[in-house]
Amino acid sequence: MIAGIVLIQAVVFAILSGIVANNKNRDPTGWGAIGLLFGLFGFIAAVAVGEAEEVQSSSRQRSQPSGEEEFDPDEHEKKCPACAEYIKLEARVCRYCEHEFTEEKVEEQIAQASEDFREKREVKKQEEEEKASVKEDMVVPGIIVLVFGGIALLALLASG
Ligand SMILES: [Zn+2]
Numbered sequence: 001m002i003a004g005i006v007l008i009q010a011v012v013f014a015i016l017s018g019i020v021a022n023n024k025n026r027d028p029t030g031w032g033a034i035g036l037l038f039g040l041f042g043f044i045a046a047v048a049v050g051e052a053e054e055v056q057s058s059s060r061q062r063s064q065p066s067g068e069e070e071f072d073p074d075e076h077e078k079k080c081p082a083c084a085e086y087i088k089l090e091a092r093v094c095r096y097c098e099h100e101f102t103e104e105k106v107e108e109q110i111a112q113a114s115e116d117f118r119e120k121r122e123v124k125k126q127e128e129e130e131k132a133s134v135k136e137d138m139v140v141p142g143i144i145v146l147v148f149g150g151i152a153l154l155a156l157l158a159s160g
Pocket of ligand 1: 080081082083084085094095096097098099
């Protein structure tokens, strides 16, 4: 009975170690073997080492912004105030109703659209960072629940 429990917990921690290692871009087979040999301690080692790796890679990503989209007025439109049709942002004359825009007005519209574009991009970036941090925050409590759930289950099996 005891040998069976030891075997089950070894396999469980081998699988958990492998999953954690795989999620952190580490060798799942090697870490699975460590989990199999050292059980809970191998698993904790896989989690600790994996996290250190992740913090490193995410700070590397932050210091190197990957090719950010630049504002291109060609890809933006404005609504003509006279005929309510959408026309190119840089247009000085509406192609539908020939409504004219002054040069200052066009420049102002481009500046406004460019600012909106940057704001939206910032909001998007913040949302992505929040999502990423929520994901990271869930890893540790999830693991703790798993480990204690596993221990409770093993204790239950041992007493029964
Ligand atoms: Zn128009």
